[in-house]
Amino acid sequence: MRVFLIAGEPSGDRLGGALMTGLRSLVPDVQFEGVGGAQMQAQGLESRFPMDELSVMGIAEVLPKYTHLKRRIAETAQAVIKAQPDVLITIDSPDFCLRVAKQVKAAAPIRTVHYVAPTVWAWRPGRAQKMARMIDQVLALFPFEPPYMEAAGMQCDFVGHPVVAEPQATAEEVAAFRSAFDLGNQRFALVLPGSRQGEVSRLTPVFGRALSRLAQSHPDLRIVVPAAAPVADLVRERVADWPVGTVVVDPRAFDAETAQAHKRAAFHAADVALAASGTVSLELAAAQTPMVVAYKFNWLSWQIISRMALIDTVTLVNLVSDTRVVPECLGPDCQPDQISTALDKVLDNPGAQMQAMELTMERLGRGGDAPGLRAARAVLARL
Numbered sequence: 001m002r003v004f005l006i007a008g009e010p011s012g013d014r015l016g017g018a019l020m021t022g023l024r025s026l027v028p029d030v031q032f033e034g035v036g037g038a039q040m041q042a043q044g045l046e047s048r049f050p051m052d053e054l055s056v057m058g059i060a061e062v063l064p065k066y067t068h069l070k071r072r073i074a075e076t077a078q079a080v081i082k083a084q085p086d087v088l089i090t091i092d093s094p095d096f097c098l099r100v101a102k103q104v105k106a107a108a109p110i111r112t113v114h115y116v117a118p119t120v121w122a123w124r125p126g127r128a129q130k131m132a133r134m135i136d137q138v139l140a141l142f143p144f145e146p147p148y149m150e151a152a153g154m155q156c157d158f159v160g161h162p163v164v165a166e167p168q169a170t171a172e173e174v175a176a177f178r179s180a181f182d183l184g185n186q187r188f189a190l191v192l193p194g195s196r197q198g199e200v201s202r203l204t205p206v207f208g209r210a211l212s213r214l215a216q217s218h219p220d221l222r223i224v225v226p227a228a229a230p231v232a233d234l235v236r237e238r239v240a241d242w243p244v245g246t247v248v249v250d251p252r253a254f255d256a257e258t259a260q261a262h263k264r265a266a267f268h269a270a271d272v273a274l275a276a277s278g279t280v281s282l283e284l285a286a287a288q289t290p291m292v293v294a295y296k297f298n299w300l301s302w303q304i305i306s307r308m309a310l311i312d313t314v315t316l317v318n319l320v321s322d323t324r325v326v327p328e329c330l331g332p333d334c335q336p337d338q339i340s341t342a343l344d345k346v347l348d349n350p351g352a353q354m355q356a357m358e359l360t361m362e363r364l365g366r367g368g369d370a371p372g373l374r375a376a377r378a379v380l381a382r383l
Contacts (some may be wrong), residue, residue: 001027004085005034005045006076006100008054008093012035015115015162015220016091018372019379020045026376033083035076054096056165062324069096077103080110083245087379092116101134103334111266114380115139117156120148122376123308128152139375143363157378160365163282165372169268170259177265181224181247188222189249189343190270190289191213195228195233199276203334207274209269210294210339212243217344224249226266277314281326282364285317285357290350292342294329302331318365321356331367 003023007016017039023030024043032044037051053072077100080088088110090097101112117140120128129152131138137155140146141162149156169177178184191211193203211223223242226249227235239246249266251259266275267287275281277295286289293315297305313319315326327342329335346353365371 012091022373022376160371169264209336213340
């Protein structure tokens with residue numbers, strides 16, 4: 001069996017690596033080729049070019065590289081057509097992957113599978129119909145996604161979310177984390193202002209003022225900020241003037257294994273979290289840490305999103321559990337007073353979110369087979 005895979009960013013590389021592990025366990029002589037990062041290469045893939053060439057976000061970043069990316073799309077599509085694999089599996093990164101799949105479908109009857117469904121349940125539902133022109137099967141991370149994909153004419157299988165397979169902190173890791181950052185047995189709030197410069201710049205001033213208000217009712221509460229490596233310097237700069245004692249966890253100060261252990265421990269040991277909107281809410285749910293989600297958009301983005309959104313909550317825990325227990329402070333509501341009030345309420349009643357977080361993990365596949373194995377079975381079952 002020959003499988004051609006394409007991933008364009010680290011999250012896709014992790015999904016691809018787990019899928020390849022699953023495929024090899026079911027079909028030992030499977031052969032892989034394509035584009036991927038370290039996780040996929042560890043499973044035997046020789047990437048045709050460095051995956052980080054595709055890890056480009058934003059119009060300002062894409063435009064200078066447009067000609068090169070267009071050439072890579074054509075090169076990759078021709079490589080798939082020449083290889084004639086049993087299946088082409090594209091993983092997230094739709095701007096690149098779906099363009100490759102479109103060219104492949106136009107030239108050869110090669111089966112195409114896309115891993116990670118587009119969020120048509122949130123906005124721009126027409127994307128599913130466009131995707132159906134070049135994709136035969138979708139592997140979905142959320143249990144409510146298959147009906148949307150099937151209605152557009154694609155086969156779709158819910159295979160579980162990778163968060164359920166992530167390891168959780170041990171008691172030893174928590175103790176080591178507290179010792180490393182001189183936290184003792186103190187209570188602390190976890191603050192997660194995003195992993196991109198724009199997010200950090202917009203959110204840290206608001207978060208700082210909110211935490212200052214929170215400190216008045218919880219003076220013993222420390223603040224811990226696990227920074228993403230690309231924005232760690234910016235985070236340090238922006239939290240330096242926060243009026244509360246803040247510990248910045250910079251992953252660059254440790255080896256990769258220790259950095260991951262500290263992050264797991266911080267998520268597990270926190271009493272409450274204030275997080276930017278995104279998949280981080282699922283990581284917090286996996287660690288059973290109650291949260292408040294806040295996000296400040298620029299004016300134009302908020303006008304567009306608020307008019308086009310098809311859902312009344314952006315928090316995945318709320319969506320998957322079909323509850324609205326995680327408070328949100330979004331757009332014009334991303335204000336210090338509203339955020340601090342929400343954090344106060346969560347600290348006073350942290351158990352209110354526990355059942356929803358447990359239900360979320362259960363619905364995403366915790367307790368069952370690993371998502372990578374489920375994805376492999378789904379691909380093979382429909383070949």
